Amino acid sequence: MEAALGRLLPAASVAPSRLHEAMRYATLEGGKRVRPLLAFAAGEVGGAPAERLELVGAAVEMIHAYSLVHDDLPCMDDDVLRRGKPTVHVAFDEATALLVGDALQSLAFQLLSEHTLADDPRAQLEMVRLLAIAAGSRGMAGGQQIDLDSTGKGLAVEALEHMHVHKTGALIRTAVLLGADCGTVSAEERFLLERYAKAIGLAFQVVDDVLDSEGSTATLGKTAGKDSNQGKATYVSLLGIARAKERAESLRGEAQGALAPLGERAARLRELADFIVLRKF
Amino acid sequence: MEAALGRLLPAASVAPSRLHEAMRYATLEGGKRVRPLLAFAAGEVGGAPAERLELVGAAVEMIHAYSLVHDDLPCMDDDVLRRGKPTVHVAFDEATALLVGDALQSLAFQLLSEHTLADDPRAQLEMVRLLAIAAGSRGMAGGQQIDLDSTGKGLAVEALEHMHVHKTGALIRTAVLLGADCGTVSAEERFLLERYAKAIGLAFQVVDDVLDSEGSTATLGKTAGKDSNQGKATYVSLLGIARAKERAESLRGEAQGALAPLGERAARLRELADFIVLRKF
Numbered sequence: 001m002e003a004a005l006g007r008l009l010p011a012a013s014v015a016p017s018r019l020h021e022a023m024r025y026a027t028l029e030g031g032k033r034v035r036p037l038l039a040f041a042a043g044e045v046g047g048a049p050a051e052r053l054e055l056v057g058a059a060v061e062m063i064h065a066y067s068l069v070h071d072d073l074p075c076m077d078d079d080v081l082r083r084g085k086p087t088v089h090v091a092f093d094e095a096t097a098l099l100v101g102d103a104l105q106s107l108a109f110q111l112l113s114e115h116t117l118a119d120d121p122r123a124q125l126e127m128v129r130l131l132a133i134a135a136g137s138r139g140m141a142g143g144q145q146i147d148l149d150s151t152g153k154g155l156a157v158e159a160l161e162h163m164h165v166h167k168t169g170a171l172i173r174t175a176v177l178l179g180a181d182c183g184t185v186s187a188e189e190r191f192l193l194e195r196y197a198k199a200i201g202l203a204f205q206v207v208d209d210v211l212d213s214e215g216s217t218a219t220l221g222k223t224a225g226k227d228s229n230q231g232k233a234t235y236v237s238l239l240g241i242a243r244a245k246e247r248a249e250s251l252r253g254e255a256q257g258a259l260a261p262l263g264e265r266a267a268r269l270r271e272l273a274d275f276i277v278l279r280k281f
Numbered sequence: 282m283e284a285a286l287g288r289l290l291p292a293a294s295v296a297p298s299r300l301h302e303a304m305r306y307a308t309l310e311g312g313k314r315v316r317p318l319l320a321f322a323a324g325e326v327g328g329a330p331a332e333r334l335e336l337v338g339a340a341v342e343m344i345h346a347y348s349l350v351h352d353d354l355p356c357m358d359d360d361v362l363r364r365g366k367p368t369v370h371v372a373f374d375e376a377t378a379l380l381v382g383d384a385l386q387s388l389a390f391q392l393l394s395e396h397t398l399a400d401d402p403r404a405q406l407e408m409v410r411l412l413a414i415a416a417g418s419r420g421m422a423g424g425q426q427i428d429l430d431s432t433g434k435g436l437a438v439e440a441l442e443h444m445h446v447h448k449t450g451a452l453i454r455t456a457v458l459l460g461a462d463c464g465t466v467s468a469e470e471r472f473l474l475e476r477y478a479k480a481i482g483l484a485f486q487v488v489d490d491v492l493d494s495e496g497s498t499a500t501l502g503k504t505a506g507k508d509s510n511q512g513k514a515t516y517v518s519l520l521g522i523a524r525a526k527e528r529a530e531s532l533r534g535e536a537q538g539a540l541a542p543l544g545e546r547a548a549r550l551r552e553l554a555d556f557i558v559l560r561k562f
Contacts, residue, residue, distance in 0.1 A: 099429075
């Protein structure tokens with residue numbers, strides 16, 4: 001995946017150099033690559049070719065990387081550390097960081113449209129649509145807005161969950177579905193994969209909140225304790241550490257349950273569910 | 282086009298309301314709609330159905346609107362007036378303006394992928410790719426970066442032209458090509474349309490610089506004299522008013538020349554070339 005991202009991003013030698021250098025800085029060297037891993041693992045369920053999964057994984061990771069760059073800007077979370085490095089607007093400047101995010105989003109859609117990703121081109125158009133909806137105002141960007149609107153307001157758990165289903169869940173679900181769509185899965189299998197993805201997307205966020213409260217900035221590679229310091233509701237602030245951990249465990253169970261009928265082909269998705277819930281960073 | 286944009290943008294009543302309200306504010310009521318007009322006019326050359334042209338016109342206009350919202354942010358041009366109204370970050374806030382741009386870009390790609398725009402779905406994927414490249418680091422966003430990198434540096438005319446070919450030219454060219462692609466044009470006709478679009482895209486910018494230097498803030502609906510005040514090179518600062526006007530006239534001639542073999546089907550493209558060069562706002 002690292003090699004694919006390095007190849008699919010424009011070289012820093014290509015003009016405009018500063019923008020391309022900053023796009024590479026924002027995307028390469030760092031990140032757990034959870035979304036591409038999920039795309040690859042879901043691809044195994046439907047026997048998808050690796051060259052398709054690379055493109056889908058890269059597209060989803062670029063959308064994710066763009067959202068982090070914009071989220072870290074002074075007008076949003078105003079953060080200086082990400083993936084163990086200075087954030088893009090610190091290492092470069094704010095205007096460049098803005099353009100990095102904008103151009104990474106365009107590049108993601110370019111990747112989904114310029115190579116064959118599905119045997120039926122109509123199905124591939126549907127994949128483009130899936131990513132557009134996941135990234136947009138009723139997906140990830142919408143989740144960010146809900147986050148903005150609710151900061152300092154004291155959310156209930158249901159509202160927090162609603163926010164995360166959009167802010168991080170939509171793209172995680174899309175990573176799984178796009179991976180599956182690179183191969184051949186039945187409607188029933190796709191339904192199970194979506195159930196898995198919904199559970200694991202939420203689990204990811206619950207664990208993030210636990211790590212944010214228990215972990216150190218050094219281990220996380222980003223500023224620890226940020227959300228609670230900014231007066232944002234988290235699973236830990238609403239449920240406490242113990243119940244947040246229980247919730248993550250129960251979501252892991254849900255995710256594993258959805259995979260049961262898929263047998264050995266879902267082995268890597270099972271490993272990823274464990275990784276997402278048991279990770280320490 | 283206004284009706285189509287109003288219908289294709291999420292209603293302000295749909296959650297997250299503030300984001301959708303701001304997306305509508307950024308896109309509706311205002312703007313010359315030059316890019317959709319070009320898409321419709323190019324569509325007439327290939328006999329494209331109006332319902333396809335509406336979608337393509339809306340997608341291109343949303344990319345344009347997003348670029349204005351981000352361009353007006355404090356970290357970029359820091360402008361308070363656009364299309365005769367307070368800019369989005371003034372009327373709402375910076376974080377919302379950032380998300381408005383992000384979500385408008387996603388929505389543009391959603392529009393290009395969720396309805397039939399070409400008889401061959403492979404051709405439609407190519408349309409998605411065209412827009413992605415035009416918007417991205419080697420198109421519009423790249424042009425913005427070239428603009429950033431060159432502010433205060435004293436460009437030569439060639440470098441100024443290189444910047445505009447990317448910053449505004451790429452999307453104008455794409456508006457024409459996407460309009461044509463909604464119908465049926467020969468390779469030769471498409472080549473002529475591209476020549477027309479390149480000339481008219483540059484002419485558009487030359488005239489913008491003339492108006493920016495001669496017009497008033499009231500007529501323009503945006504801050505007049507901004508570029509020269511920010512130490513940016515313009516056609517007027519480099520060539521003087523008289524030669525800039527000559528350049529616009531010569532580009533109009535080039536554009537009209539490219540259309541000659543297309544006969545009556547290009548009547549509206551001719552009118553638009555005249556409008557773009559002779560406009561007063």
